Amino acid sequence: MENLAEKWNSLSLSEKEKTNFVLQRDQQTGEFMMAAQFLTPRFLNMEIMARTFKQLWRSTNGFKIRNQKDHRVLFVFDNLGDVDRILKNQHWSFDKFLVMLQRYNSEILVRDLVFKTTLFWIQVHDIPVRFMNRSVAEEICDTIGEVQKSMGAVDEEGGNFIRVRVLVDISLPFDKECELWMESKGTLKSEQQQFNSSLKAAPCNAAGKEVIYVPGFYEQRKPKAHASSQVLHAQPSPSERRS
Missing domain, CATH: 3.30.70.330 (RRM (RNA recognition motif) domain)
Structure with a gap:
């Protein structure tokens, strides 16, 4: 490496070679x-x-x-x-x-390029039922990373937990490639591990919905077209008007 640096320092450019080349936007x-x-x-x-x-x-x-x-x-x-x-x-x-x-x-x-963060779905479990809402789950996830705000889509609820989209710093030591694990050569005891595979959440149930929203009684019976609720009056024929 030192020999390469010495060779690089010994190089010199001619006036022609020093000319800058600028990439134009219309060349993209x-x-x-x-x-x-x-x-x-x-x-x-x-x-x-x-x-x-x-x-x-x-x-x-x-x-x-x-x-x-x-x-x-x-x-x-x-x-x-x-x-x-x-x-x-x-x-x-x-x-x-x-x-x-x-x-x-x-x-x-x-x-x-620097690859340091990526998006994860984080499942927040064991929230008391009366506090089980998106704002509480997002506040909890603020300690993990940058929360990506959501409008609270139905498919983000898993029945007994709420999913939150979080931008996580993957340089943090939460997997088997962390420095402590590597230095121990795989001998780190479970009580010495800050994180382990138990953090991996089970996927959301794709076979059926865990949360179902049932519309109100009258909402289901709303007329599909406004015209159908109007009363139609038949006009008399010309002969009927004469009589």
């Missing part, structure tokens, strides 16, 4: 990109990755994958709606490991 392609950091320690098989996310994302016109090395990848789309939808539905995983995504505008190098 009509592409929309996401940069991804794969947290798997294994080798990335690009073909398997392509098949996996093709099934998961179901993009409008497909996409391209550009390998950037060091487990970093660019996903290239020609449809902004696909990118918005994929980012909104984070987080994603591959090979049972987390995949971190962010928009990429090509103004900086992929290798210089």
